[in-house]
Amino acid sequence: MSTLIKVSGLNKFFGDKHALNNVDFEIVKGPPVALVGPNGAGKTTLFSVLCGYLQPSSGQVGIFDAKPGTKATFGRLAALPQDAQLDPSFTIAHQLSFYGQLQGLSKRKSKMEVERTLELVGLSDVLKEKPEALSHGMRKRVTIAQALIGSPDIVMLDEATAGLDPLHAREIRQLVASLSDEITFILSSHDLNELERLCQQVLYLDKGQLQQHKTLANDIDHGYITLRMERKEDEIITALKSIEQVIDVVNSQDREYLISVRHKQDEIPLDIQILQLCHQKKWAYRQLINGKTLENQLF
C-alpha cells in the first residue's frame, strides 16, 4: 500500500511548551484513521503541521513525499480545520467555486463540484446563502463540503461532528464511511464510539507524545469480548468466570464487562455461550462487542 503521510522525529515548541514530542508514524492509503487524545494533547497542532499551517520546530513531515503546504499537496490533501470560517461577504456557491478554481478546475466544473459536494452534506439549498445566514452545524457541513471538492486523496477532519445534531452527525459518519474507499480520512474527535465505528487505525496522542499507533481490527483476535448489560446484575462476574473459555472478567465501567477469552477450536463459541447464559438467567444485555472498545484499549 502506498504511504500517504510519513512523519519522523516531529517536534513543535510554543515557547517552553513542547506541543509535539518526537512524533513518528506513517499513514497508508486505506480505511479512516483516528487521531485521539485528551484536550491539549497536541491533536490540532499535529493537524496544523500536516496541513502546513504551522512549521515544525524539527523533524520530517512528508505528504506524498513532499513538504506540507507545497504544490504537490494542492487538491490532494483537503481539511476541515478547527474554528476556520468562510468569508461572510460571499455566498457559499461563490466561495466554494473559488476554491475549486484555485484547485485548477474550470468555472463550469467547479460549479458542478460545489453542487455535488453540498448535496453530499445535505445542503443543496444553501448555494445562494451567505455563511452568516446558516446555523453553526450547517456552516460546519459546508466546510466539510469544501474539503471534498475535486478528488482529494486525504481528507483531514478536525472535530467534524462536534456541534452537529445527532441526525447530521450520523449523516457525516455515513458520508465518511461511504467515501472511505476512495479517500483516506484522518479524523480527530472526542467521541470514541464514533471513531470506533469508522476507523481501523488509531493514533493516540498524550502530552505531545504518540502513545499508541495501532490497528483496531487486530484486537478482535487478541481474545477479548465486551459485554454491556441493561441492568446491574450481582452474580454476573461469577457466572461468566464459570465458563471454561473465560480467563478473567473485569468490570470496566458501570454495567460493562471486559472478558478475557481463551479460544478453543472444538467448543461452542464463547459469544454464543454468553448469550445462552443471559437467556438462562433472564438477564437483559444491551451490547456484545467482539474485542475491546476503543475506550478500553486507550485508557
Add this chain to the structure above:
Amino acid sequence: MLELQGLQRIWCLAKFELVRLFMTKRGALALAAFVTVWLFILYYAIGSAVEYVSSKTTQTIGYTLLSAEGMDKLLNWPVAELIVYWVLAMYSFPMFSLIASSDQTCTDRTRGTLRFISLRVTRAEILLGRFLGQVLILAVLIAVTLIATLSIAAYRDPSLLLVGMGEAFYVYKNILIAVLPFIALTSFFNSFTRSSRLVVIVTLLFFTIIPLIIAFIEYKLGMNTYLSYILPGGQISDVINQKELFMSNYVVPVMQMCGYLFLGHIVMKRSSL
C-alpha cells in the same frame, strides 16, 4: 506547466479581490465613499481649474504658485483640468492606497479563511495574488477618476479630449507606478498583523518614526545614508515636477515594491495560519 498553474492561481486570487470591491456590500460602501470624495474634488478643484491655470486674470497667480513648487512645466499641458488632477492624484492616491489595501490577508488569517486557501495555493501566491488584486482595484479607480477629469475637460472644449490623451496616459502610468510600493508596504504589514486597523496604525508609525530615525542616523554620521529610499513616496515630488528621472519615476518605486514584497514573503512563509 507548474509555473503557469501558479500564475493562474495568482490571477484567480486577484480577480476575487476585484469582485470583493464591486460585488459585496462592504466593497460597495467603500466605493460610494470614494466616489463622493472624488465628486467634490472633480467639481470644486478640477472643474474650476481652468480659471486658475488658463484665465488671464488668474494665470499669474497659478504660474506663481506652480513656479514656487517647481512645477512650471505643467503649464505647458494643454488640458488645465489634468494639471490639477495630476498634482492632487499624485499625492492623494498613494495615501488612499495605504487605507484601501490595508486588509489584504490579515482578516482572513484571523478568521481562518486563509487555511482553506493555503491548502490550494502557496503562501507566496497568496501574497502576490492579494497584492495584484489591490493593484487592479487602484488601477480601476485611477482610470475612473482620470476619465471623469477628461470628461470635464471635454465638456468645456470637446477638442481637448484628443489633445489630452497623451498626457492622460502619462498621468495614469506614473500614478499607478507611484502607488505600487505603498500597496507592497501594506502587503508586508499584513504578513504579521491580525487586523486592518492595526495595519493602518503600523503604517502611521512607520511614516512618522522611520524618517526621524533616518534623520537622527544621518545627523550622527554627518552624511547622506540613502536610507530614505526605504520610505515609499520620497520621489513623488520629482515625478510631479516632471524631472523625468528614470530613477525617480520607475527604479525607486519598483525596487521598493520588490523589497517590501520580498520581506512580506519571508515573514509570511514562516508565520502560523
